Amino acid sequence: MKGKIVWALAIVGIALGVWLFSSPDITDYSISDDPEAVERGRYLVHAAGCISCHINDDGSLSGGMAIESPFGTFYASNITPDPESGIGNWTGTDVVRALKHGRSPTGDFYFPAFPYRSYAAMSDAEALDIAAWLMAQDPVANTIPGHDLPGWVMRWQMAGWNKLVDFAEPEMPIYDDEQITRGAYLTRYLGHCGECHSPRNSLGIIKYDQEFAGGDMPDGHVAAINASAMEKWSEDDLALFLFIGMKPDGEFVGGKMEPVIEHNTGQLTDEDRQAMAAFLKRGQ
Structure with missing residues (x-):
């Protein structure tokens, strides 16, 4: 009986290893x-x-x-x-x-x-x-x-961590608006804004129910960019910010966001920046 249990555990262990570590x-x-x-x-x-x-x-x-x-x-x-x-x-x-x-x-x-x-x-x-x-x-x-x-x-x-993220990641909404769909892709995925602008749990997994609600890094707090935080910003304010880094009050962003504006969002087309703004204002 003990031998059968050992073999069963070995088979489970092998199956788990294949599931966790197999290359795509x-x-x-x-x-x-x-x-x-x-x-x-x-x-x-x-x-x-x-x-x-x-x-x-x-x-x-x-x-x-x-x-x-x-x-x-x-x-x-x-x-x-x-x-x-x-x-x-x-x-x-x-x-x-x-x-x-x-x-x-x-x-x-x-x-x-x-x-x-x-x-x-x-x-x-x-x-x-x-x-x-x-x-x-x-x-x-x-x-x-x-x-x-x-x-x-x-x-x-990271094999186990990735599986935990698979379980934690919710089904993201599908948008009827083509502009917001594009903005969601650029913001949530390609531009990966939530990687810095979302809080994480003790395992470093994004708290998806608080997406874009701001994050904490060793060198300081990362601002929230969810709809409530952006309430006083218009879509045009956001699009201009993504272009030149200027806030509605006329101040310019600094710190680690400055090179993001210079090399990332500032290099996009006007249409793509407007799509990101539309998502941040209306798509969350």
């Missing part, structure tokens, strides 16, 4: 060098906020920026096509796996300081366009230091 099944993709794909990728790189995190002092996306969190300090990776310290040897499949599933080319888990949970909503085609633009840039050699984390924080734990 992704089509074999190559990376295009077509100019139109590269141009689409340029826009998506700005919209996805890649530059404000991965930019180096030399203006390249060779990484190194320290990202402080309650779980330690993470360092933004080198996403130039340098074959040694960057992503020069990556395939299109590797890029899709990283952006949408949080896994490295070798199958290791990325930490969610990299917002792959939000990027999961982008299409494979969008991820490949991003890859096309990144691979068209000059390679820059810059070896990034390892993350500075307490000993109890390990990559394999």
